[in-house]
Amino acid sequence: MQPDPFTASVADRVTDLNERYLNHAAQAVLKRALTDDTVGRIAMVSSFGAESVVLLHMLSVINPATPILFIDTQMLFEETLTYQQEVAAHLGLTDVRTIRATREAVAAHDPDGLLHKSSTDACCDLRKTVPLENALSNFDAWITGRKRFQGKTRATLDFFENEGDTRIKINPLAHWTPDDVQDYIINNRLPRHPLVAKGYPSIGCAPCTSRVAPGEDPRSGRWRDQDKEECGIHFINGKVVRGPILKEEPMNIIVTDQGFGQDDWTLAYTTPDELADNSDAPALAIDLASDADPAVLAGKLDGIDMIRIDFPSFADGRGFTLARRLRLMGFNGRLRAKGHVIADQYAMARRSGFEEVEITPELAERQPWDQWKARATWQDHDYQNRLRGAV
Numbered sequence: 406m407q408p409d410p411f412t413a414s415v416a417d418r419v420t421d422l423n424e425r426y427l428n429h430a431a432q433a434v435l436k437r438a439l440t441d442d443t444v445g446r447i448a449m450v451s452s453f454g455a456e457s458v459v460l461l462h463m464l465s466v467i468n469p470a471t472p473i474l475f476i477d478t479q480m481l482f483e484e485t486l487t488y489q490q491e492v493a494a495h496l497g498l499t500d501v502r503t504i505r506a507t508r509e510a511v512a513a514h515d516p517d518g519l520l521h522k523s524s525t526d527a528c529c530d531l532r533k534t535v536p537l538e539n540a541l542s543n544f545d546a547w548i549t550g551r552k553r554f555q556g557k558t559r560a561t562l563d564f565f566e567n568e569g570d571t572r573i574k575i576n577p578l579a580h581w582t583p584d585d586v587q588d589y590i591i592n593n594r595l596p597r598h599p600l601v602a603k604g605y606p607s608i609g610c611a612p613c614t615s616r617v618a619p620g621e622d623p624r625s626g627r628w629r630d631q632d633k634e635e636c637g638i639h640f641i642n643g644k645v646v647r648g649p650i651l652k653e654e655p656m657n658i659i660v661t662d663q664g665f666g667q668d669d670w671t672l673a674y675t676t677p678d679e680l681a682d683n684s685d686a687p688a689l690a691i692d693l694a695s696d697a698d699p700a701v702l703a704g705k706l707d708g709i710d711m712i713r714i715d716f717p718s719f720a721d722g723r724g725f726t727l728a729r730r731l732r733l734m735g736f737n738g739r740l741r742a743k744g745h746v747i748a749d750q751y752a753m754a755r756r757s758g759f760e761e762v763e764i765t766p767e768l769a770e771r772q773p774w775d776q777w778k779a780r781a782t783w784q785d786h787d788y789q790n791r792l793r794g795a796v
């Protein structure tokens with residue numbers, strides 16, 4: 406029996422989809438993925454690289470209005486940007502969405518554009534992984550052009566993958582060979598990326614892509630001489646590959662409208678699951694992930710003194726929405742944003758209902774109180790208060 410699209414887990418739906426479409430051709434897998442109820446809201450992610458035109462063409466035949474996410478790392482070759490425009494026009498693709506790291510994020514972490522020299526993981530995290538994770542938060546599934554022949558990390562690819570129990574990833578070309586790709590491009594007279602003819606069979610960012618000699622592995626020109634095969638937007642063995650920016654760090658500076666201070670909360674934090682066991686505690690603080698469902702705390706908010714919401718990256722805005730929802734549910738206790746929140750986001754945090762932010766000593770050093778203070782007059786920017794004439 407087919408799993409219920411609304412209640413079945415991602416893992417169950419992926420197993421079912423792989424069984425049902427096991428012997429299908431790439432076009433059939435793509436077509437079914439775009440129409441199957443158990444897949445949900447879907448987008449294609451395309452680099453508009455050397456082989457991207459194959460899937461883009463298939464998509465244009467089935468539904469040219471499907472959302473396509475194009476990650477502009479601001480480090481791409483000029484030729485890629487031009488090619489992206491040309492291919493979209495040629496195929497009549499009507500919903501190409503260019504996504505980038507925010508200006509604030511780049512200014513905070515890579516102001517000189519040289520991060521790729523010291524840490525390609527951190528640079529990919531900043532310029533690819535985080536913007537894509539944000540963009541994909543609106544989708545249940547995404548389509549990629551990955552193929553088994555592209556290296557050992559992709560050697561066992563299935564058509565459908567479980568991405569961290571949150572989304573389905575679809576690889577219609579998983580079983581294609583290099584000849585299949587070439588034949589499709591030739592038979593359909595599709596435009597080639599201009600750098601292919603110049604010796605680039607795999608094309609990423611300009612600083613991290615080099616020419617490939619005849620006979621070399623086509624992907625050997627990507628991060629050449631580095632122990633790196635993936636940019637971080639794909640899972641390996643079920644875990645997302647993350648760079649140093651997102652790693653857990655000690656957090657002990659508390660930012661409020663009054664300035665920097667130390668954490669005055671001395672009791673342990675707990676989780677919603679453990680809440681029942683702590684119901685006799687004199688005071689309660691709860692840690693919530695940014696994607697937590699606030700419904701787990703329905704009916705329990707009166708007994709909670711503080712809720713601390715984790716911000717896994719400065720470009721992840723889900724914590725702001727979660728804070729607003731908790732306030733709308735009637736939570737009147739302390740609300741703290743913990744993690745990767747930067748000074749530019751302080752006004753947004755306060756407007757969302759947070760009273761304080763918990764940051765690392767390193768961030769506090771990079772962004773001293775003066776930078777936060779400028780946003781501590783957050784009510785000046787509160788349009789709702791302005792409309793009410795309160796400010």
Ligand code: SF4
Pocket residue numbers: 478480521524525526528529530532533609610611612613636
């Ligand atoms: S491929 Fe290179 S330049 Fe592009 S995001 Fe990754 S490290 Fe940065």
